[in-house]
Amino acid sequence: MPVITCIEDLKRLHRKRTPKMFWDYCESGSYTEQTFRENTSDFSLLRFRQRVARDLSGRVLDSTMAGTKVTMPVALAPVGSTGMQHPDGEIHAARAAAKFGVPFTLSTMSICSIEDVAAASPDPFWFQLYVMKDEDFVDSAIERARKANCSALVLTLDLQILGQRHKDLKNGLTSPPRPTIPNLINMAMKPRWTWNMARTPRRQFRNIVGHVKNVTSLADLTAWANEQFDPKLDWAKVARIRDQWKGKFILKGVLDPEDAKMAADAGADAVIVSNHGGRQLDGALSSIRMLPSVVRAVGDQTEVWLDSGIRSGQDVLKALSLGAKGTMIGRAYIHGLGAMGEAGVTTALEVIRKEMDITMALCGERDVKNMGRHNLLIPQDFEGNWA
Numbered sequence: 001m002p003v004i005t006c007i008e009d010l011k012r013l014h015r016k017r018t019p020k021m022f023w024d025y026c027e028s029g030s031y032t033e034q035t036f037r038e039n040t041s042d043f044s045l046l047r048f049r050q051r052v053a054r055d056l057s058g059r060v061l062d063s064t065m066a067g068t069k070v071t072m073p074v075a076l077a078p079v080g081s082t083g084m085q086h087p088d089g090e091i092h093a094a095r096a097a098a099k100f101g102v103p104f105t106l107s108t109m110s111i112c113s114i115e116d117v118a119a120a121s122p123d124p125f126w127f128q129l130y131v132m133k134d135e136d137f138v139d140s141a142i143e144r145a146r147k148a149n150c151s152a153l154v155l156t157l158d159l160q161i162l163g164q165r166h167k168d169l170k171n172g173l174t175s176p177p178r179p180t181i182p183n184l185i186n187m188a189m190k191p192r193w194t195w196n197m198a199r200t201p202r203r204q205f206r207n208i209v210g211h212v213k214n215v216t217s218l219a220d221l222t223a224w225a226n227e228q229f230d231p232k233l234d235w236a237k238v239a240r241i242r243d244q245w246k247g248k249f250i251l252k253g254v255l256d257p258e259d260a261k262m263a264a265d266a267g268a269d270a271v272i273v274s275n276h277g278g279r280q281l282d283g284a285l286s287s288i289r290m291l292p293s294v295v296r297a298v299g300d301q302t303e304v305w306l307d308s309g310i311r312s313g314q315d316v317l318k319a320l321s322l323g324a325k326g327t328m329i330g331r332a333y334i335h336g337l338g339a340m341g342e343a344g345v346t347t348a349l350e351v352i353r354k355e356m357d358i359t360m361a362l363c364g365e366r367d368v369k370n371m372g373r374h375n376l377l378i379p380q381d382f383e384g385n386w387a
């Protein structure tokens with residue numbers, strides 16, 4: 001068993017153990033991948049202030065996110081096709097999150113269904129909704145999430161139109177993979193994945209198959225999914241979905257302060273500053289650079305969280321210091337999952353917690369809720385002077 005000390009170690013194992021098309025699906029951004037790269041590299045522009053000779057005993061990482069108690073302010077982001085990174089991936093991730101005391105968010109485009117995860121997870125989880133043209137599907141997904149006791153609805157706003165990732169097109173990505181010769185050869189080289197995948201019945205988008213009229217085959221499903229994202233989603237529709245759901249309502253994929261104001265006015269319990277991990281609008285600024293302006297715009301009205309680019313507990317602390325109340329991680333836990341299933345997700349969370357604890361202490365803080373701008377050295381041009 002290799003010694004895992006950082007998310008990078010899990011990433012290497014994930015790559016080794018997962019078929020190429022799903023590794024590429026995870027580890028890519030749209031077009032030139034500029035935003036994907038800068039999401040991570042921009043964190044390194046921020047530095048911590050080292051403080052000494054302070055009482056650092058009894059340190060606390062607990063917090064709350066939209067009223068949910070969390071053992072650290074880090075939730076697992078919705079990631080489509082998680083069950084292709086590791087067989088039954090959503091179930092493994094939900095269990096690891098529940099045991100650790102952080103929220104798990106199930107994507108609309110998951111392999112395991114809402115009902116599969118509800119039956120396997122010891123705690124309520126959050127459900128992420130994509131608004132589809134098929135209104136019956138949207139209504140029934142909301143109803144199914146309510147029945148499954150999901151404790152928040154996360155509505156994603158930045159994918160009305162699909163961004164293009166070159167690798168997915170070149171790989172001919174589908175879930176499950178088509179039995180082409182290159183795919184069969186690649187799967188034969190990943191025996192653990194292939195063996196476990198053969199033993200689970202969960203190999204296609206189970207939130208959709210069986211819940212949408214006339215979608216029974218892989219071809220039907222691919223055609224349905226590609227043309228279903230609703231380009232007409234607007235703030236009126238957001239308000240309708242909020243009224244329909246009634247519970248905790250989180251808006252994800254907001255990068256601009258003006259949109260953040262609309263999201264706060266729409267009654268969001270939290271707004272997630274996110275560019276979908278660099279998978280949608282290439283050329284947009286990184287989430288961490290946009291965070292301060294969103295906090296200034298709506299930080300006194302609603303909770304502001306950040307995702308996109310977090311690869312360590314240090315990144316989490318930088319986001320909190322700039323005013324985020326919580327964070328979400330995507331690839332950081334998917335690397336753990338692809339490496340070692342549930343145990344790998346737990347390891348990813350442990351790595352992040354340890355990095356947060358040590359870094360917070362070396363910054364002279366005992367409670368994560370006290371982290372603030374006073375803990376950072378921020379370059380003068382960090383937000384940029386854009387015309």
Ligand SMILES: Cc1cc2nc3c(=O)[nH]c(=O)nc-3n(C[C@H](O)[C@H](O)[C@H](O)COP(=O)(O)O)c2cc1C
Binds near residue numbers: 025026109275310
């Ligand atoms: C492989 C992959 C699939 C994703 N699928 C979804 C999805 O189904 N719904 C959604 O709202 N966001 C989705 N996202 C975006 C994540 O929720 C999150 O915003 C992103 O991963 C954060 O960036 P990070 O991976 O750098 O942490 C996906 C991200 C990845 C990497």
